[in-house]
Amino acid sequence: MIEDLEELVLCESFSSDLEAVARSAKVVAAMGARHLGAQPEFLVIDGVAHLRWVFGTPRVLLLGHHDTVWPSGSLATHPWSVVDGVARGPGVFDMKAGLVQTFHALAGLDSLDGVTLLITGDEELGSRTSAKLIEDTARGLAAAFVMEASADGGALKTSRKGTSLYTVNVRGKAAHAGLEPEKGANAGIELAHQILAIAALGSGATTVTPTVLSGGTALNTVPAAASVGVDVRVAEVSEQARVDAAMRSLVPVVPGTHLEILGGPNRPPLESAMSASLYALAQDVAAGLGMEPLTSASVGGASDGNFTAGVGCPTLDGLGAVGGGAHADHEHVLVAEMPRRTALLRALISAVR
Template sequence: MTHAVRYRDLLTTNVEAMIDDLRRLVHVETPSDRPDLLRAGLADIEDYVTTRLGAPSRRQRHDGGARGDVLDLTWEGTAPGAVLCLVHYDTVWPEGTVDDWPLTRDGDILTGPGVLDMKAGLVQTVWMLLVLREVGEPHPAVRLLLTGDEEIGSSVGRPHIEAAAADALVTLIPEPSAAGDVKLQRKGMVFADLQVHGVESHAGLDPDAGASAITELAALIPQINALADRERETTVNVGVIRGGSGRNVVAGVASCEVDIRIQDPAEEDRMVAALEALTVTDPRCSLEVIVERNRPPMNPTAHSQGLLTLLRTAAADLDETVDSRAVGGASDGNFVSALGLPVIDGIGGIGAGPHARHEHITVKGLSRQTALMAAVAEQLGAAHR
């Protein structure tokens, strides 16, 4: 048995304060591509968490440049070890979105930009520690790592995530849940940017003098799509195409952006090699291919199955159930899982619509998910006393 019911009851009693906290965070706009807003937003976020939890016993802020700083805060526990809570504070929503879409409540539904992905996760982390302290059950230290570039690839956040996770009993990632279930299997991601350079000419007066970059790129796209392998759960999407300068100009430049999702780790090497081997047929044209191995896949491990047992124990105390899901999206949890380290991903808000205008969470889910996080920390504290 855990104190999950007591945690939930405390959270339910304080749910209006949790909603006020969430409103504050949603109204702090932190789009990934605005370093000025990320900087200001992180200062506001730090003020919020330290006001709620007190000064941390350990604080480090790492310069992230244009991609937002990384803030690493730890509050001591009453049992050995530490639980790492990994939260990204950047969102996909541009400045000004909140002006006509503030946090709004309609019964059990809370909607607003970034409310699900993932500012609810930060509120959950803060209140997890608050209820652990209130109940007084021994618990590990809580380490909060805030990153500002998850939505655009985590190139700054990744090394800090991997270093912090290495020392943790578990990494809890309050990313959006799958209708209350956690995500123990995620796709990995490979990105590719292709640019073809051709020769411009007048399409009417001198068409043969030109070499169309668009024509060459169009011939490459079926080859790229053919790399998909449904049996291995590898998908390919050419999501953006650009090219040419005018209807009557043989195109001198054309480019495309490719998104590849993989479940089998071996597929990463196959896809990278195939993309880098692409060639154009017209010798007057040239091709540049830039490939980024963005995230490795997350697959179930012995660690994840053991952690799912802890979650199920806590859920049973609440007379509820928790299962695990496989999803096509990726998160920073992919980095942790690929290192063979324990991680629970998708323990955040219950809702729908991340990155969409119907983004929302449920109020009831806010209490439930936070109680589950606290109960996991409690069980880890008991196991390591």
């Protein structure tokens, strides 16, 4: 397993580098073929390489991604290593160790009948090209096991917030800020009004956060344009709909300005009801394997498991690596946990099929 993990980590796969993602897909495909005895479908959508294996009549989906957030060349500053039982390197935790565990779990089954394995190439960019593929693959199945890294302490992820992404553009009218500012329509002031209104949409577990700001062209010019990006996280589908309706109902305050609202829901929430039965099953399976009792976590970050849950497929997330530091300098995997999590996944697949 360590040798396989090294092979994947040494093949960098920065999401925005399509050539690197394509090379990674070939390495992952070859590794999968070695373990599973079958070549995958290569599904290239808008230049992004995804892989899918289907065995018999689909019943259970294993879901992962091979792209990472680490820019090409990151191995120079974050080299692959295994020291004192800790593996490090770009993408080792999120989520190349999860892919290795998946292949080894499947390789140990007597039969692969009923299993579908989908490994996408743009999860870290919001799954722009793979969302529909994930939904179509998961629809009607009995279970989806998402091989994303675990939460703190190895906890399984039983709920994830859904995400919506917006850009609010303000159009105003330029004028000389010293000579005749009254003849302008200040897009910056309008944006300030809108930022306050947008931030007020957050409530309870729902967060609505204005993020990237831009506007204006010169210190002595009334800005004719301004914009803000908005990140929304929700725990329930109803909240996602509420915020979306409110965003689209925004109206300008400053006379002479106009609003353009772009974007919308990106991923639906993975609600705990969609994972409850599988988490209970995982607890029973872990006990049967003599493992310590499993723990669970609700997290704000989204994954492709949000899509599977969104089409009604029971989904359990966080079955991948145990470690920490996703996307950070201290990203790492606890090697001793890899075979344990592999055994848990293998038993879960057998129980569901």
